[in-house]
Amino acid sequence: xxxxxxxxxxxxxxxxxxxxxxxxxxxxxxxxxxxxxxxxxxxxxxxxxxxxxxxxxxxxxxxxxxxxxxxxxxxxxxxxxxxxxxxxxxxxxxxxxxxxxxxxxxxxxxxxxxxxxxxxxxxxxxxxxxxxxxxxxxxxxxxxxxxxxxxxxxxxxxxxxxxxxxxxxxxxxxxxxxxxx
Ligand SMILES: Cc1cc2nc3c(=O)[nH]c(=O)nc-3n(C[C@H](O)[C@H](O)[C@H](O)COP(=O)(O)O)c2cc1C
Numbered sequence: 001x002x003x004x005x006x007x008x009x010x011x012x013x014x015x016x017x018x019x020x021x022x023x024x025x026x027x028x029x030x031x032x033x034x035x036x037x038x039x040x041x042x043x044x045x046x047x048x049x050x051x052x053x054x055x056x057x058x059x060x061x062x063x064x065x066x067x068x069x070x071x072x073x074x075x076x077x078x079x080x081x082x083x084x085x086x087x088x089x090x091x092x093x094x095x096x097x098x099x100x101x102x103x104x105x106x107x108x109x110x111x112x113x114x115x116x117x118x119x120x121x122x123x124x125x126x127x128x129x130x131x132x133x134x135x136x137x138x139x140x141x142x143x144x145x146x147x148x149x150x151x152x153x154x155x156x157x158x159x160x161x162x163x164x165x166x167x168x169x170x171x172x173x174x175x176x177x178x179x180x181x
Contacts, residue, residue: 016113017072019152035106042091051081066122066129076150113154
């Protein structure tokens with residue numbers, strides 16, 4: 001997707017979980033990481049850090065970090081673990097989430113598919129996904145890992161969203177109104 005119109009990008013964007021073998025250019029990797037570093041954060045504290053992984057064995061290991069939903073990591077050209085420090089900001093989770101989604105949107109604008117893989121609060125058996133990812137990537141205990149973002153050229157086609165199907169009932173004008181009102 002190369003359309004420069006942001007709203008068109010938002011209509012066409014999807015979570016992409018299947019990728020071709022094509023690798024990402026260093027320029028595109030830099031642009032995606034720049035998007036993260038450009039993201040807004042509370043009080044501009046920027047409590048996040050990003051661990052960039054393209055080693056196939058490491059990607060395969062990360063894909064096993066939880067019981068369900070992490071498999072796309074194995075086929076990705078690159079994964080970025082989004083790490084954040086609660087000691088640096090009380091908005092560490094919000095800031096990390098925004099940085100992750102900036103990367104997702106920047107990737108989409110470059111024609112690169114990506115998907116948020118939830119890490120925090122997920123488990124593999126008795127072990128937490130965060131601890132597994134921490135040990136694979138050497139991330140300090142004090143830091144949180146909300147998600148891993150996968151990146152790769154799409155090997156699946158997703159249709160743009162039909163704007164007529166958006167959930168406008170979730171929008172309340174001027175004051176809260178229950179749907180049946
Ligand atoms: C907080 C959050 C957690 C998610 N966790 C996962 C996940 O662990 N594995 C996965 O395959 N997709 C995950 N997703 C992607 C969602 O499943 C996806 O955004 C949703 O199905 C809507 O599809 P779309 O992004 O194509 O519009 C997550 C998305 C968000 C925002």
